[in-house]
Amino acid sequence: MDFRLTDEQLEIQQMVRKFAQNEIAPLAAELDRDERFPAETFRKMGELGLLGLLVPEEYGGAGQSVLTCCVAMEEIAYACLSTALSYLAHAVLCTHNLACNGSEAQKRKYLPGLVSGAQLGALAMTEPGAGSDALSLETFAERCDGAYALSGSKTFITNAPVAATFLVYARTDRQAGPAGISQFIVERGFSGFSVGQPFQKMGVHGSPTAPIFMDSCRVPQENLVRGENQALSILLKGLDVERATGASMAVGAARSVLDRAVAYAKERQQFGQPIAMFEMIMEKLANMSTELEAARLLVHKAAVLCDEGIPCSLEASHAKLFSSEMAVRAASEAIQILGGYGYMREFEVERVLRDLKMGTIGGGTSEIQRLIIAREVLKRGRT
Ligand SMILES: Cc1cc2nc3c(=O)[nH]c(=O)nc-3n(C[C@H](O)[C@H](O)[C@H](O)COP(=O)(O)OP(=O)(O)OC[C@H]3O[C@@H](n4cnc5c(N)ncnc54)[C@H](O)[C@@H]3O)c2cc1C
Structure with missing residues (x-):
């Protein structure tokens, strides 16, 4: 090691x-x-x-x-x-x-x-009726003369307003459940494809999010990835990599709010001394630093397992759950350390908190990460 x-x-x-x-x-x-x-x-x-x-x-x-x-x-x-x-x-x-x-x-x-x-690229999995229960997606791809006609809609798609290339999950077998899902490369210009109005969000305002619609969208057969009904393992492996790399976003943002809190605590004087000298502030900084380091280790472990091709849904969920929740806690504590200024836009920590909340939802909510972890722990019987 x-x-x-x-x-x-x-x-x-x-x-x-x-x-x-x-x-x-x-x-x-x-x-x-x-x-x-x-x-x-x-x-x-x-x-x-x-x-x-x-x-x-x-x-x-x-x-x-x-x-x-x-x-x-x-x-x-x-x-x-x-x-x-x-x-x-x-x-x-x-x-x-x-x-x-x-x-x-x-x-x-x-x-x-x-x-x-x-x-620019995007990945479209989530549907209005299939969020946490992603494998129940209903977008359907029907074969018709050497091509597929995709019909359905996807929602909350990051980059949809600016992307040219979309990886889209669609069902090619209505009876086969999760084993009936395929992946397609869909170009923005394909007939029957359209992007809806961008969502107005709580945070990550610079990252555009929109629904997409496919109305008998004609996709050439050669844009089917791997083969019909072959996308379940692609989807699951993709989620492991998404959770590990997405969790590193939370680590980076938590590091930024810790640095801001440290600088402010050393600078800001109250009761005749820097607030960094108060033990309650020191405790916050110590907790933020410890949790940040723990999160980074979880992220790097999951990433290494992804690189080695070892199944790692448990480790990816550990990393995503802990990092995303840790970062929200860190941003909230940083605002507390900055006092009234922390609540002001000018000091930017409030933006980071709004942005970070997305991390406990996108790529699978915290509740779903806990479900994955608990199921794995129960299956193994011992840790
Ligand atoms: C900013 C942003 C960007 C996104 N980008 C993309 C993207 O690029 N591509 C894409 O495909 N998707 C994207 N998503 C969608 C995201 O992955 C989904 O929002 C997420 O998986 C949750 O689905 P949902 O919103 O439908 O919530 P729901 O599944 O409706 O969940 C609602 C609540 O119920 C809880 N819940 C659901 N099932 C259970 C259960 N079994 N046990 C306990 N609690 C449960 C959830 O945890 C949540 O608290 C994005 C979302 C956001 C917010």
């Missing part, structure tokens, strides 16, 4: 940290206020090689691991959670998923645009 990152990972961490502090952090408040997607940042991330971090080099990517992606994600989220969420949907949920499961022809056709950022 080695807790140190490799030299290459440390280099990538430094590179992303510098980019995030120079290019991403300065925009964060504006994106929140104006509800604006940072297209220019994604262009620059494409040039830097960040959009294809997880894509093999033969398709123009950087060929890095899920662990390295978590390290990069922590830095992006430290600077701006909106940017991090849209990056997650593009680079992990869509691009990495396609790199893992697409055919040679699909990868040659779609990955270069996703890696450069010429095309």
